[in-house]
Amino acid sequence: MNLSEYENVRASRMVTLLLHLQVRGQASGSELARQLEVSERTVQRDVEALVAAGVPVRSTRGPAGGYRLDGGYRTRLTGVGLDEAGALAFLGLAGPAEQLGLGDMLEGARIKVWASLTGEARQRAGRTAERFHLDPVRWYGTPEPVPCLTQLADAVWRDRRVRLEYVRDGRAATREVDPLGLVLAAGDWYLVALRDQQRRTYRVSRVRSVELLDEPVVRPAQFDLAETWAAARRELEDEEQTSVEVTLRVAARALPRLRRLVPVHGQARSPSRRRGRSR
Amino acid sequence: MTVPFDNEFWAVSAILSLGAAVEVLGPASMRQRVADEVRGAAAHYAVDSQGL
Structure with a gap:
């Protein structure tokens, strides 16, 4: 990589870092390093460069520390590149958004984003939509009914504990859980929650009723839904x-x-206990 | 007979696909798992069997 390429990569990374802080509010050095696929030292150097350029990035030490933008600073560096415009079609999961009661909002956001694109970028986005379509529901059968999904989504938004009636292996059970997020995996919705401070996943189609309780949910510091789900999935698959x-x-x-x-x-056959059976 | 399966998920699926023609004798955890699945499936039809 020559110097010019290096500077382009660095500039792009710093914009990403800035937008990441703008969206997340605060992020630790290790989180940013993982997101940007660089070392924490590189993140630190990029932050120093941003500060030198007048961007008010503040750093705090300690377990809950990290970087944040001071005083509600917002960058206007939100121009969408051509390749990024091409990827916009993959936001088109209208079905799941509809299930969550977010259908109209997603459509509104989609129209606004597309309207903000320049001619060539809009063309690129349109070409992608014409050539790729996402259908996250598996073959055979309609999606499982999830009558409690919107109630769970409401609890997730409000950070409130819920009492669930949940059916598993034909038996009903009542659980009080702290909902942290909802995940759509292979067409099925799952609730990721804490129960007695232990992470649990519940298939939403098996939830029979939801009662919103008054207790607030205290989300674990640095909780990352995608990472949590990936870990739960790895455990199950292992x-x-x-x-x-x-x-x-x-x-x-x-x-x-x-x-x-x-x-x-x-195979060794032992004498069958019943006629016509092998053991 | 003893049958090797690559993973438990596949074992349960294959065993269930053979219906009443197969009974799991061991290990106990696999017998329990298959029994749970069968009980869960039967619960869906419990109302039918009561003639309601």
């Missing part, structure tokens, strides 16, 4: 990836089908 040997009693008529499903080699 758990599911454990290979297992299962001892089965199989009716003779089902053996050919079982062999098609899994490689069954040289």
Whole structure:
């Protein structure tokens, strides 16, 4: 990378850092480093350069410390580049937004963003929309009914504890949880919440009722919904990836089908307890 | 017979697809998991079986 390229990369990174602080309000050095894929020292140098340029970035030390923009400073550096305009079509998850009761607002925002694009950028955005379409719902069957989704979204917005009636394995249970966020994964909605300070995920289609309680939710410092969901997903998948040997009693008529499903080699058969069964 | 599965999710799916023709004898955790799934599915039809 020559000096000019380096300066372009750095300038782009500093704008991203600035916009990130503007959107988030405050972010730690490690968060920014992860977002920008650089070291914390590089973040520190970029912040110093922004301060030298007159941008009021303040830093605070300590566990809850980080960087923030002072005095409600807002940059006007919101010009959308061509490549960014091309990516705008991927904001088009109108279905899930509709489920959350945000359909009209998303459409309003989409119209305003598109209206703000210059001719070429608007053309690029339009070309993407003509060529790519996102349908996050899996094949076969309609999306699961989620009658309590908007109530849960309301609780998430208001940061209020809820009492859920939740059905799992055919049994109903009541839980008081602190909702932190909602996640749409493979067409299904999940509530990420804290129960007794432990992270829990609940499939929204299994929630039968929601009662909004008065207790406020104290969101954990530095909570990141996407990271939390990714960790929950990894845990589940790791758990599911454990290979297992299962001892089965199989009716003779089902053996050919079982062999098609899994490689069954040289299995030892014990005397069947019932006629036509192998164990 | 003892059948190896690559992961538990696949094991449960395959076993359930064979319906009443298969019974899990062990391990106990897998037997419990399949039983829970079957009970959950049966609960959907409990009203039907009562003739309501």
